[in-house]
Amino acid sequence: MKVLKFGGTSVANAENISKVIKILESESKKNKIAVVVSALGGTTDMLIEAGNLATNKDEKYIEVFQNIVNRHINTVEELIDNKNKQAVLNEVNTKLEELKQILQGLYLINEFSNKTIDKIVSFGELLSSYIISEALQQTVKNASLKDSRELILTDSTFTNATVKIKETTTNISSFFKKNKDKIVVLPGFVSRNKNNETTTLGRGGSDYTAALIASAVKADVLEIWTDVSGMYTANPKLVKQAFPIEEISYQEAMELSHFGAKVLYPPTVHPALQKKIPILIKNTFSPDEKGTLITKKGKDKKQPVKGISHIENIALLTLEGNGMVGVPGFSKRLFSALSRNNINVVLITQASSEHSICVGIFSSESKKAKHVVDEEFVYEISKKKIKPLLIEDSLAIVAVVGDNMKNHQGISGRMFRALGNNNVNVRAIAQGASERNISAVISHKDIKKALTALHNRFFEKQIxxxxxxxxxxxxxxxxxxxxxxxxxxxxxxxxxxxxxxxxxxxxxxxxxxxxxxxxxxxxxxxxxxxxxxxxxxxxxxxxxxxxxxxxxxxxxxxxxxxxxxxxxxxxxxxxxxxxxxxxxxxxxxxxxxxxxxxxxxxxxxETNVGAGLPVINTLNNLINSGDKVTSIQAVLSGSLNFIFNNFNDTSSFHDIVKQAQAEGYTEPDPRIDLSGVDVARKILILAREAGYKLDLKDIKNQSFLPKESLEAKTVDDFYNTLKTEESHFSELYKSAQNNDSQLKYVAEFNNGKASVGLKEIDKEHPFYNLKGKDNIVLFFTERYTEQPLIIKGAGAGAEVTASGLFGDIITLGRN
Known part of the structure; x- marks a missing residue:
């Protein structure tokens, strides 16, 4: 026998319910089936909203109630054939009229007790199970409906009742032994106490209903049908690369469920675990996909981490003080105070120094926790033995889970290295002795980044x-x-x-x-x-x-x-x-x-000096390896090198500068290049990277431009001065020619001092044959004393500058 449970999204409307019926038709050909169904998706929330509005004398409850009516009536209209439609509508309307009367009573008496909450929310499952069973009987003859309240007995803790296991197991077992139907539909979530009053099993109660039935009838498998194809390696809404886990153990499933994997409610596992019944998570909307099988051992021991999960909206409580050290009882009093006030503890960590205890709780309970804990330790706080409770909010817990983590060294190291490399600060850490779960408290804003980083580290090719x-x-x-x-x-x-x-x-x-x-x-x-x-x-x-x-x-x-x-x-x-x-x-x-x-x-x-040339990277490698730069000689302006390589006695300086600008070698304002300020900045950067403390004012700038050009107010005025001062530039060229030299704009750094200026370079110098827009840098160091380390190549142009930026990107990627 199989037990199948369908959640709210699976039965949200007539279209989805039709998919469910097709699945059941197929399964019924091979197995006897018990089908547990939730309320139509979102109905429970609407029922509670209507109850709260009615209790507060807000007549909007009528509008919410009418929406509930319309959803169920429309579902019947679309699912049930004409032959049976009126009978089904009559029964549904009878239930809805009963609900209406309860809401009207709330409006009058203004008391929405837990007992009444259970009565109201039960209508969701009772209506859906009735409608689905009637629709199913149109195609499957041996199908029936059974009210779960006749089988599951609980105490009177309304809204979260505790099941009386012995009596419930007897009831379920006895019913299914006598029942001969191929399919039995049951409402999830609902139950009753010894007074025949309706109770409910709390959040995720429909899963629990299914597990109780599976355990009692010793089912071959418990199938949980939802809107995803199993339990994922991480939340697929936050981690795009997440994928369904093919098979995991009960313990792994419980850990993942506890830490936010919402496809499975943790208590569901217990009845199935006791009877070793496999649990299969399946997708109603992709029924052919494998889903996730939960068994005693799971599989794939080579993969130590099975999943990464998280809990949002966590607050971290810290109780600390020197008065705690070596004094027994502080932990007991702390947890007792929280327990008495029904504050659930999600995570615990304590340093071996006993100076502090950190506790993770849900943020919604942090104010109450502050009050009750400070009240519990009011004497110790007044005597300054401990500090008032410290609360850090806007946090979350991320956890890596896997049965085999304890057999693999370095899991925690890989986890925290992945977080650290992505600048995710860890506020607290918890790890049990079983090593099945390693949890870290982080900032809420870092959830997506942390999950992505961890998933990349443990599940993906290391891209x-x-x-x-x-x-x-x-x-x-x-x-x-x-x-x-x-x-x-x-x-x-x-x-x-x-x-x-x-x-x-x-x-x-x-x-x-x-x-x-x-x-x-x-x-x-x-x-x-x-x-x-x-x-x-x-x-x-x-x-x-x-x-x-x-x-x-x-x-x-x-x-x-x-x-x-x-x-x-x-x-x-x-x-x-x-x-x-x-x-x-x-x-x-x-x-x-x-x-x-x-x-x-x-x-x-890197592109600050030499565009795409590895100038700064090479300098950093020298310094990091323990070398010391003593002197730098360089031609660092591709634009100026282009200008002086092309300027001769047959061309005007004005025309060459215009050409350099047109070809993209100078800035739109060529004065930035020709003034030498740009070169001064570059030698300054190199000097600083070499470990010297200099400012731009410390760089001696020996300008080759005449006074009129330096004082030009606009770019056009500047170009005009290049024409009127042509003789000045011609003299510079002739002087170099007479000395059998080349004009180069040189940057120098020596003995802590730097300068830039135009120089005549003789044939023996490495700068002499520097062509086009090329740059060259000579590093003299304590290791490179007689022959410098030379870097030479294209030092200007959009392509090489872009490639220099690209090189920095790749450097970051490989770090």
Missing amino acids: KTLNLFIVGVGNVGGILLNQIKKQQDYLNENLLLNVRVVGISNSKKMIFEEEGINLNTWNEQLQKGKKQSHKLFFDTIKELNLSNSIFIDVTANEDVAKTYKNYLRESISVIACNKIACSSKYSDYKELKDLSRKYNASFLF
Whole structure:
């Protein structure tokens, strides 16, 4: 014999009930069946709402009652054929009229006792079971209805009655031995006491009804039919990669159910466990899917963690004080005080020092807990032996569950490393001696991030997802997006990196898509986006709270650079193409580096110097390995190198600068490049990364521009001065030619001092043959004394700058 239970979503309407009937028709050909059904989905809540409204003399209860009537009448109209429809409607209306009279009584007497609550909510299951049994009998001849209240006997604890197991088992066993019907439909949740008064079995009571019947008749299997295909490795609404668990043990199922897996109510397991009856969780809407089988041993011992679950809305209570150390009885008094006031304890942890006890409870009970515990220890608090109860709210519990965790070393280490790597702070930890469950208390806002990180760690191929938020999608930013699009499959397969762009912003608009923006249509999407706001961009990233979030600045905007510290404080890594932050005041630069370390968020800015060249990375490797930089010589401006490589006695300096701007080698305002400020910023950044404390004012800038060009007020005025001062630039070129040299704009750092300026470079120098827009850096260190370490290559251009940013992204992904 089989026992099948169908939940509220499975019988929410006529369409769903028709699916249930098809399942029952199929099953009845092979087995004798007991079918336990819940109320039509949402009906119980509506019944309680109607009762509360009536008790408070709010006539809206009539409207709620009418909605209940309409749902059930409509269900009958759609399910029952014309031959039997009127008889069924008469019976349903009789029950509904009885319900109406009870509600009217509540309206008059204003007393909604637990006993009356049970009476009212029982109508949900009694109506649904009657309607379903009548519909079933239209296609299955040997089908009948049995009122569960005639079988399940309880005490008189209304709304959460305790079952009298012996009498109930006898009643159920005796009934099914005599009953010859192929299918028996029973209402779940409802029961009675010795006075024949209606009681209920509490939350999840329909599951419990089914388990009691399965236990009494020694069923072959107990099937729980719901709207999901079994118990999942994590909540699929929060973790997209979660999948159904094929088979688990009773104990694992109980742990997962306790920690929020709502497809199974924990007490359901007990009667089935005692008789070793398998429990199968199935999907009413996908009946061919395997579902989850719950047995004594489960299977797949190679997978130590079977599931990850969580409980929301938790408060952490901490009782602490020096007066607790070595004094027995504090724990007993604490738990007794909570127990007397019906406050359920979800988690317990105590340090070996006995200085404190932490208890997790539901947030809704935290105020009451504060009152009763402080009252219990009022004397000790007054004598300052202990502190008043401390309450931390807005928390949640995440738990990893598995029977075989105790046989695998390092599970807790992997769990907390995964949380730590994703900047999820753990407030408390609990682990039983059985090692079947490891629980951690975290901030409520980190639930999704924590579940995703843990699921990735224990159940998935170790693919790391990077969530990118990019500000500045002009030339370089647009190329970066295209590079990411082209390389996504390669990174996934070869580096186990899932790189997705979640947020994009330009100077006018911004868009977000939590599952990743379509990089084929990002430009069109952006044009329809929200109005750009640096604050709203930051607030949205913070609210999304995704693991491995990375903010990428591809602008030259000072306001954007000022936001970096906000991101780092939220443990959001920053990648900057923008040089302003790292070349601002030394104290600001140091603050960003300190925040990066403090909040475990990377701050990378490789493209600040040399575009895509590995200049800063190489310098960091030298310093980290114990070397010391003594001197740096460099050509760090691709635009200036392009200009002086193309300037000669047959071309004007003005025309070459115009060409450099047209080809994208200079900023829109070429004065930024030609003034030497940009190069000064770069050598300053290198000096700082080498461990020297310098500010921009400490860099000696030997400008090659004439006074008129330096003082030009607009870009057009600047270009005009390049024409009027052509002789000045010609003289610079002729001097270099006469000395058989090349003009190069050189940055130097030596003995703690730095300078930038135009120099004549002779043929023997490594800078002499530097072509096009290339950069070159020479590092002299305590290891590289006579021959420097040389880095050389393209140091300007959108493609190489974008690739430098991409390189920083990959560096973060592989850390």
